[in-house]
Amino acid sequence: MKLFSKEQIYEGDQLTIERQKISSTDLMERAGTQIFNWINLRMQGAQVPIHIFCGIGNNGGDGMVLARHLILEGYNVKTYIVNYSDKRSKDFLINYDRVKNITKKWPEFVHNQDDFPEIKQDHVIVDAIFGIGLNRPVADWVKKLFIHLRKSKAFTLSIDIPSGLQTDSIPLDDDCVVLASYTLSFASPKLVFFLPKTGKFTINWEVLDIGLDSEFLTNTNTTFNLIGKYEAIPIYIPRDKFSHKGQFGHSLIIGGSYGKMGAVTLASRGALSAGAGLVTAFIPKCGYQVLQSSFPEAMVITDANDDYITNVEFNFSPSVIAFGIGVGVNMKTVEAFKVLLETNKVPMVIDADGLNILSNHPHFLELLPEETVLTPHPKELERLIGTWSHDFEKLEKAKEFSNKHKVVLVIKGANTITVFENKFYINATGNPGLSTAGSGDVLTGIITGLISQGYNPLSAAVFGVYLHGKSADIAVEDYGYQSLIASHVIEYLGAAYMDLFKQPETSSEKHKDDA
Incomplete structure (x- = not known):
């Protein structure tokens, strides 16, 4: 709208x-x-x-x-x-x-x-x-x-x-x-x-x-558009009956550090549940058993280091790379991120500590592929673009940042706003139940999984934010705001997809249900 x-x-x-x-x-x-x-x-x-x-x-x-x-x-x-x-x-x-x-x-x-x-x-x-x-x-x-x-x-x-x-x-x-x-x-x-x-x-x-x-x-x-169900439907890419997992890409999720393996698990689950054909998690060695036992659908590659990432090496060609979830800001991790950026040629989604590293090392921004998706919460956004005195100044600064670095900026909040090429896309789904640990990691995974399937980064960001919020809206009917957790958002993601094509009830059908 x-x-x-x-x-x-x-x-x-x-x-x-x-x-x-x-x-x-x-x-x-x-x-x-x-x-x-x-x-x-x-x-x-x-x-x-x-x-x-x-x-x-x-x-x-x-x-x-x-x-x-x-x-x-x-x-x-x-x-x-x-x-x-x-x-x-x-x-x-x-x-x-x-x-x-x-x-x-x-x-x-x-x-x-x-x-x-x-x-x-x-x-x-x-x-x-x-x-x-x-x-x-x-x-x-x-x-x-x-x-x-x-x-x-x-x-x-x-x-x-x-x-x-x-x-x-x-x-x-x-x-x-x-x-x-x-x-x-x-x-x-x-x-x-x-x-x-x-x-x-x-x-x-x-x-x-x-x-x-x-x-x-x-x-x-x-300049501003509201994204609801009828704006999300045209973004959706249907699947062919004879399709197979190789057609939906391979997502690489890089993150985790000692005590923060849950973030990578949630992001990996989010990517696969969003429709990625394959998901590999690159993590420090301490997280191997965590990932393999809690999420058997994912493949796992470990760093040589036990507690944090020091050197990112993999022997396949990913469709998209997500970086930063629970990764920490150890200097060896920072250096590994820089080397990755210098050599990488595929789309990227960057969240959490990946954003903090960019804020602390702004020259890294020049290494980002065009249309990299950044998903900051308010404090992370402030570190990236500087402080603002009011919401209109925040949006203007966000637009300038997006244009300067040619990135898709997802400003997380009650109405998450995606910014790219002087356009703003305001999300209409979601609820206070998303104010919980890990919900942002799930969003990163969903956007990554969509890019993996062939959605362009802007469409993946806008559609991913919509699905994330809609899943929470459906889940909250069963769990309420206070008891909603990030895993529930993943569990109800299929319902969010199915809702895209659910016909609204007629008044007679509602009456029949009430009876």
Whole structure:
């Protein structure tokens, strides 16, 4: 799914108006009607008080359209105008007059704290105060209104974006942003829904189709893309009935040190479970029995050293090499890594201590094959690209790093973001259960196994992150967040593959299952 920028959304609105020969008021009517349909479907006429807070711009105009439809449908609606400016948009005024024409309960003006209404926990709040056009701090009394709404603990529905949240910056004060239970976003979700410092302002979101010009939606290129099931399906490469293991490559997993053989075991299992034809683990001698007994499907080569890797030698041609999982940073290991980089010609995936070695020896970056996949967690990323003051700066630095070194950068997090060639791919799967030891090792293995089969490194990274998260989403239904461990992600990887082609249940099938 494309994530349109603020400027692109404005362009899409204007093109829709021109090509469909409608007015901006007509487009606003579509938006407000879609919000009404969403609410009406769920509330089914329930007489819970609905408090609609409208700004005096176009977001407030959407709120006015919604208020009119709810009033005409007989809902218990109270509408407020948050009067933060003397300026009003044309379409807001048109829809304000339309509300006045259908009810004697005219919208109430809110000018300061004395005008705040009482809101109870079982009420509903609709936030239509500020839209994506906000580019300045909110007034102090508006901030107090936001705090008042939050303290009510009522279900809060934001229109397009939680008010106070800007599309391209981080709030300086969390109290200056509405905390939305749900956000109904037009055209596409907003990038800020997926970043650590801004995603917390909406618990859930959904995109509403307001009929923007189809050519604009299809042909407009976006810098950010959200990867869900329907974006993952085209990446998948099916297998031929007569295929054999030799067609799916040979993954070489290099890592491990004394006490850290579990990481290599998990990565090796991840690679084979992702579909690699063959997997060989290159490890220090102390891990031989561990690998051979715990994962008999893998082949094993050992270093001459007992406790850590000192010299990487193998007598076959791997399809892909993963390096760094549990490997440590002993100077002999560092030297072995350098020699490997100087001689290697196949794709690579680098994680964990491999990333730390690159950070400590940045000239090694020049030795990486193009499109090497790096999979850092936040601290490892910081060591690679330097510190950042906010999420937008982090993304910009990550893009510059990826372009400079021609690497695929996988920024692990709640919504893992893959960066390559000025494009960002935001993952939609995964859950807090992945916050557990070894889950990153499994991801490294999965990406390695996909490259082994013939996926290009970018596709392997994007698809691998999706499968990793989806496997955890399926597994968590059985184990819960706290009890999910990395091995479960591997065990449910097959279910994640099968889910790609699982048809959604119809309402009648759900009813049959419930019965």
